[in-house]
Amino acid sequence: MHFILELWEFLKIRKKFWLLPIIVMMLLFGGLIILSQGSAVAPFIYTVF
Helix, strand or coil: CCHHHHHHHHHHHHCCCHHHHHHHHHHHHHHHHHHHHHCCHHHHHHHCC
């Protein structure tokens, strides 16, 4: 949790809010890849890309 707060402070102080959508999309795709490992959803994810 400390890392997220530190990241938010960095974005706020340095005014780098344009990085926020990139970070969120990377987290979503990473979570999608982790959740799809060895599941029945995996064949459907390949059609998205």
